[in-house]
Amino acid sequence: MIDERDIFEIVAKQAKVEPSALTGDVLLSDLDLQSIDVVELVFAIEEKFDIQVPYSPSDQDTAGISFKSVGEIITAVNKLVAEQHPAKA
Amino acid sequence: MNRVVITGMGIVSPLGNSADAMRESLAKGESGIGPIQSVPHDGLIIKIGAEVKNYDPAAHFSDKQLGLMDRCAQLAVMASRQAVAQSGLNFRDGLGAKTATIIGAGVGGMQTLDESFHRIYAEGARRAHPLTVPKLMISAPMSHITMEHGLTGPSFTVASACASSNHAIGVAYQMVRSGMVEAAVTGGTEAVFCFGSFKAWEALRVMAPDTCRPFSKGRAGMVLAEGAGIFVLENLERAQARGAEILGEIIGFGMSSDAADIVLPSVTGAAAAIQACLDDAGLNPEDVDYINAHGTGTYANDATETKAIHTVFDEAAKKIPVSSTKSMHGHALGGAGALELAATLVAMQGGFIPPTANYLEADPACDLDYVPNTAREGTIKVAISNSFAFGGHNAVLAIRR
Numbered sequence: 001m002i003d004e005r006d007i008f009e010i011v012a013k014q015a016k017v018e019p020s021a022l023t024g025d026v027l028l029s030d031l032d033l034q035s036i037d038v039v040e041l042v043f044a045i046e047e048k049f050d051i052q053v054p055y056s057p058s059d060q061d062t063a064g065i066s067f068k069s070v071g072e073i074i075t076a077v078n079k080l081v082a083e084q085h086p087a088k089a
Numbered sequence: 090m091n092r093v094v095i096t097g098m099g100i101v102s103p104l105g106n107s108a109d110a111m112r113e114s115l116a117k118g119e120s121g122i123g124p125i126q127s128v129p130h131d132g133l134i135i136k137i138g139a140e141v142k143n144y145d146p147a148a149h150f151s152d153k154q155l156g157l158m159d160r161c162a163q164l165a166v167m168a169s170r171q172a173v174a175q176s177g178l179n180f181r182d183g184l185g186a187k188t189a190t191i192i193g194a195g196v197g198g199m200q201t202l203d204e205s206f207h208r209i210y211a212e213g214a215r216r217a218h219p220l221t222v223p224k225l226m227i228s229a230p231m232s233h234i235t236m237e238h239g240l241t242g243p244s245f246t247v248a249s250a251c252a253s254s255n256h257a258i259g260v261a262y263q264m265v266r267s268g269m270v271e272a273a274v275t276g277g278t279e280a281v282f283c284f285g286s287f288k289a290w291e292a293l294r295v296m297a298p299d300t301c302r303p304f305s306k307g308r309a310g311m312v313l314a315e316g317a318g319i320f321v322l323e324n325l326e327r328a329q330a331r332g333a334e335i336l337g338e339i340i341g342f343g344m345s346s347d348a349a350d351i352v353l354p355s356v357t358g359a360a361a362a363i364q365a366c367l368d369d370a371g372l373n374p375e376d377v378d379y380i381n382a383h384g385t386g387t388y389a390n391d392a393t394e395t396k397a398i399h400t401v402f403d404e405a406a407k408k409i410p411v412s413s414t415k416s417m418h419g420h421a422l423g424g425a426g427a428l429e430l431a432a433t434l435v436a437m438q439g440g441f442i443p444p445t446a447n448y449l450e451a452d453p454a455c456d457l458d459y460v461p462n463t464a465r466e467g468t469i470k471v472a473i474s475n476s477f478a479f480g481g482h483n484a485v486l487a488i489r490r
Contacts, residue, residue, distance in 0.1 A: 036352050039293065056310070057389075
């Protein structure tokens with residue numbers, strides 16, 4: 001499993017808030033993140049965990065991956081790390 | 090004010106390397122999109138594009154010329170040769186000084202830059218090739234066009250991302266209209282097919298993995314293209330006096346800026362440019378019988394453009410055929426507007442309305458007549474062609490048969 005704090009930190013940095021202000025239920029749409037901000041967020045996650053995220057701004061549920069809330073991001077990244085780096089998971 | 094007509098057109102595109110080839114492809118609804126041939130697929134997520142095919146540089150340029158010309162300049166010069174030959178004009182007998190050369194490009198010599206940086210960073214080369222700078226300059230295609238034809242009048246390159254061509258053609262139109270010059274060579278070019286730029290475009294997550302489906306439900310984004318479209322414009326009196334064949338008339342040009350977001354489009358900005366174009370041309374909404382849409386196939390553009398068309402055309406909107414020929418020739422960035430003006434002109438000549446290819450089913454956010462999948466017989470008398478760029482720079486041209 002990934003360290004959830006990494007996701008909280010990446011989201012907090014992109015949203016310009018303190019990580020302590022975030023919970024799993026917080027929606028990206030509540031953080032005033034535009035679609036290009038989410039694209040940057042996905043890039044930061046891909047770089048951090050060395051994974052490929054099949055995310056498209058036009059479809060938030062691409063390939064079963066949902067990125068609407070912080071909790072969903074954690075679930076999705078755990079799934080992708082398990083698929084793409086079975087040894088680490 | 091002078092009336093401004095088009096007396097020459099040159100096309101090097103994924104739909105063929107002549108006006109005839111493009112007309113035939115558009116009429117059949119054939120797409121030039123396919124697996125990329127010019128970039129190795131290893132390491133790419135997006136492996137499709139719309140490339141210029143059947144083009145052998147050595148058949149058109151000397152070794153010395155090729156050493157000085159990035160592909161974006163080669164395509165532009167090839168298109169300019171077609172356009173100038175069709176116009177029948179000779180610029181070396183004094184006319185060159187009274188002719189403007191205004192060319193649009195979005196990024197310029199990307200292949201040259203990519204190769205040079207790869208040599209230096211990846212291969213550890215100690216020096217760049219001495220002609221790297223003159224090849225990568227965004228203005229170089231325009232420079233080579235002036236040298237090719239002896240065009241000694243005003244000349245510059247316009248860069249406004251995906252609206253570069255429309256801005257270039259619009260400015261050239263205004264220069265001929267005002268009488269500042271007698272003629273203009275104008276249009277746009279782009280050739281960005283290299284590994285580095287594909288990785289950059291992939292990262293924006295606006296690229297479709299399958300194909301370009303503008304305005305359709307299930308659209309997944311744009312498809313990158315390369316190509317050039319070049320036109321010869323001249324004032325009507327001059328063209329008539331020498332008995333030139335007139336391919337069409339440019340009757341209006343409208344521009345606006347969103348001043349809002351570097352990537353997201355705006356209904357207000359797009360509508361303002363369309364309205365400005367209609368006003369400039371003295372057109373009412375019901376006068377327009379075809380809209381060549383910007384229609385990139387991205388989620389954001391197509392819904393926004395649809396709203397902008399509703400805003401300007403109101404009740405007439407649903408009666409006007411709107412198509413995105415990017416569904417067939419892809420998105421040539423700084424060359425896009427030129428390919429789309431060419432598509433509009435050849436369709437006018439051919440008596441048909443070009444389709445939006447790859448259309449699957451209606452999206453509730455896109456509720457106009459997009460001429461899905463099959464070209465329609467019909468006479469286009471007056472058309473507009475939209476270009477809306479990243480950065481919010483909107484440029485719309487109006488043309489008449």
